[in-house]
Amino acid sequence: MDWQDSITAAAERIAGHVVETPVLRSTVFGRPIDLKLEQMQHTGSFKTRGAFNTLLASDVPVSGVVAASGGNHGAAVAYAAQKLGHRARIFVPEIAGASKIGLIERTGAELTVVPGEYANALELAEREAAESGAMQIHAYDAQPTVAGQGTVLREWDRQGLEADTVLIAVGGGGLIAGALAWLGGRRKVVAVEPMTSCALHAALEADGPVDVAVSGVAANALGARQIGSICFDLAKAVGVESVLVSDGAIVEAQTALWQAHRLLVEPAGAAALAAMMSGAYAPAPGERVAILVCGGNIAPDPISS
Known part of the structure; x- marks a missing residue:
């Protein structure tokens, strides 16, 4: 690499x-x-940098993108998807907090708030991506x-x-x-x-x-x-x-x-x-x-x- x-x-x-x-x-x-x-x-x-780079470098499916996040990555993916015209489904844990949850909601993305931690949100995001065919954008790896x-x-x-x-x-x-x-x-x-x-x-x-x-x-x-x-x-x-x-x-x-x-x-x-x-x-x-x-x-x- x-x-x-x-x-x-x-x-x-x-x-x-x-x-x-x-x-x-x-x-x-x-x-x-x-x-x-x-x-x-x-x-x-x-996080917005990685979100835009991933979307612009990818052939995004009609089913859009899925992301799990503690809050900031989800907001970045939701924002980038909105600007580029893609559907976005974001999964965040409850600990993301009202400020970050509100930020994601204002982008118009489909948001699911999950009990527990980031790992719990990631599990549901992976399931959603597998079932819908949407592209998953990992927060860091x-x-x-x-x-x-x-x-x-x-x-x-x-x-x-x-x-x-x-x-x-x-x-x-x-x-x-x-x-x-x-x-x-x-x-x-x-x-x-x-x-x-x-x-x-x-x-x-x-x-x-x-x-x-x-x-x-x-x-x-x-x-x-x-x-x-x-x-x-x-x-x-x-x-x-x-x-x-x-x-x-x-x-x-x-x-x-x-x-x-x-x-x-x-x-x-x-x-x-x-x-x-x-x-x-x-x-x-x-x-x-x-x-x-x-x-x-x-x-x-x-x-x-």
């Missing part, structure tokens, strides 16, 4: 369908850091999804990224897999996960994907029960440092982003900053650090109609 070519092709494919999100240089967190504001993407997260998410780092590079180290929150691993695929070891990548939902950390310790329990404030975005195989393989091949953060640290970082820069982000979007603020990741003197702010679908929605 030539990931560089795949990500470049994805970037060209989705141009005009996604936002080139801005970068903010901040000096209020104890050291200069660059923040990539991907919560400003359509539907409030990076599929090549077109990963290539789409990798366009974040390609874009950031083209915006002048100079960091030695990039901190990225991890759920199922699609975003960090795309980052690792694009960077190819050229910069250090630190994987940040909640202590209560840490599929990559557990896989690295076990030398293979394993099931983990899922809970906590970021579970509706970082709540994959098992890390994707693409992410695990890239993490092993390229090398990635894995750190864990508490729910309290995530909430503190979420609050700090609002107080310092009036950035409203969901817990998952603040997790990477939480690693630095809490000391879970301690940069060396002079180390240039960049942080990917991945999502902004805060619950409850602070401005709801």
